[in-house]
Amino acid sequence: MNFSPNLTDNITYLHKKLNVQTNFDVVYRIIHIGGREACLYFIDGFTKDDSLLKILQAFSSIKPEDMPQDAHSFSKRYVPYGEIGLLTNDTDMIIQLLSGVSCLFIDGYDKCITIDCRTYPARGVSEPEKDKVMRGSRDGFVETLIFNTALIRRRIRDPKLTIEIMTAGESSHTDIAICYMESRVDNKLLDTIKSRIKKLKVDALTMNQESLAECIFPHKWFNPFPKFKFSERPDTAAASLLEGNIVILVDNSPSAMILPSSVFDIIEEADDYYFPPITGTYLRLSRMAISILSLMLTPTWLLLIQNTNLIPDWLAFIQLSDPLNVPLIWQLLILEFAIDGLRLAAINTPNMLTTPLSVIAGIVLGEYAVKSGWFNTETMLYMAFVTIANYSQASFELGYAMKFMRIIILILTALFNIWGYILGTSFAVCSIIFNRTIAGKSYIYPLLPFHWRELKKRFLRGRLPHTEK
Known part of the structure; x- marks a missing residue:
């Protein structure tokens, strides 16, 4: 609906549309500007009170003979603060109002004057919990x-x-x-x-x-x-x-x-660039190696335990030292889900209880779980490494993608032995290779299609770009 020059018609329509009598935070004020009646709508909590007060004080000094003939001239001459707009229909006006913009109607004007002097509740721009760095900026995005x-x-x-x-x-x-x-x-x-x-x-x-x-x-x-x-x-x-x-x-x-x-963009972190090239390269390569280990460590160990003849003499220590009461595949899968359960519990645990409950969970899942015969020591060791390794990179999505691929390889290895291990690994590799970015390009560029100069930049952190004078 387009607005009418008659203020009473606009107020009647908007009061019904906005349900003003029920919504306590939708505030309206009837004021007089230059001898004309006017109505100001705003949302309580979204408006800078000081700014709005100054605007209203400026309105009170306008004389009837100084009132312009149209809303455009009025907004240019008498609204001294904020971003100003003119709206002709109720749909746009209601969206602006509910976004925090104050809306002014003056009798005789068929347009709504929007005054942007809003403020939003916001927390401080402190460093994010997940994307922390050892050196560099300590600010982070917020919800505003x-x-x-x-x-x-x-x-x-x-x-x-x-x-x-x-x-x-x-x-x-x-x-x-x-x-x-x-x-x-x-x-x-x-x-x-x-x-x-x-x-x-x-x-x-x-x-x-x-x-x-x-x-x-x-x-x-x-x-x-x-x-x-x-x-x-x-x-x-x-x-x-x-x-x-x-x-x-x-x-x-x-x-x-x-x-x-x-995938190379997702693996990168700010710490790679806040340190000298050799340190940044080491951090990047370490993160890549640890990510691959977190994917392949437990499936490879399961394969070797199922085929002890494949274990070389120098790796003989990886064999089980205690009797096996629960099949290894079930031990690994139970721990995969138990770790996620502990993570979810830690998120929902009050801060004052996080430390004591973490200690109790560590003792129960560590020493007592092994002594009870549910888990072998080696299983706990390798799953502990995988759990910690998942936190070596910041992307939750990539961490869970690696987890899903690891579970698939574990199940296939348990079912089909060596061929299952090969099939599961091939499936994980193909999931990466045949993936595509939103632009339709290769997910593993510059590895495929191969581009040596760009590939070198992905693995080796060179000097930061600069402009020659």
């Missing part, structure tokens, strides 16, 4: 979109950095910021992403970026390897933008979605 874009702008002071705002969700109208460098981005991919977001037909992005990711890239669900890199670090997002990637920020989410991302 404007804070996150400011953290990126602070690092890239270039007019070519473009941040476009879009919305998705018929009920949530969630703000989505698409960040890119004009001269470096893949324009074809950028157009594809924007087109997919515009065509979204969803009620709400309930789970923020995960909901958006599943909507814009409905990939095959049975391949668990992540198609996006998520980071809560603004320095990582800024570095990705300078490399030509696209960064998507979603309101109410404290992480950035970086695309396109290959």
Whole structure:
């Protein structure tokens, strides 16, 4: 509905539409501006009270003979603070109001004057728990979109950095910021992403970026390897933008979605670049080696125990030293699920109880579980290494993808012995090789297709790029 020049008609319609009498946080004030009656709508808790007070004080000094004939002239002359807009219909106005923008109606004007003096509840930009670094910046993204874009702008002071705002969700109208460098981005991919977001037909992005990711890239669900890199670090997002990637920020989410991302992009961490090249290279190669070990250690050990004739003399110590009461495959699978159970319990445990309960869980699952005969010492040792190794890289999605592949290899090895081990390993490798990024490119580029110079950059951390004068 388009607004009427009659203020009473607008108030009657909006009171019914917004259910003002029931919604206590939808506030309206009838005021007088230049001898005319006016109505100001705002959401309690979303408005800077000091700014709104100054605006209202400025309105009170306007004389009737100074009132302009139209809303456009009024907004230019008498609204001294905030971003100003003019709206003609109720749909746009209600979305703006529920986003925190104050809306002003003046009798005789057929437009709504929007005054953006909003503020959102926000926590401090402290270092994220998961993406910690040994050296470097200690700030992190928060749930407020404007804070996150400011953290990126602070690092890239270039007019070519473009941040476009879009919305998705018929009920949530969630703000989505698409960040890119004009001269470096893949324009074809950028157009594809924007087109997919515009065509979204969803009620709400309930789970923020995960909901958006599943909507814009409905990939095959049975391949668990992540198609996006998520980071809560603004320095990582800024570095990705300078490399030509696209960064998507979603309101109410404290992480950035970086695309396109290959498996090498997901494995990279900020610590690789906060240390000298030789140290960064060591950290990167260590992380890659540990990730491969976390995938292959327990299946390989299970295979060797099932075929003791394959164990060389120098590895004889890996054989079981205690009687086997429960088949190894069941021990390994039980521990795989038990570790996830402990992780979920740790997340939901109050902070004051985390340490004592962790100690109790460690004793029960460690010493007593072995003494009771449920688990062998060697099984506990290798699963402990795998559990710790999963935390060597920051991506939860990649960690769980490796876990699923490891379980598949374990089951196939237990069922079909050597051929099962080969089949499971081949399945894991093919899941990576035949995966594709959102841009449709190889998931393991520059390994396939092979590009030596780029491959060297992925494995060896060279000097940081600089500009020659």
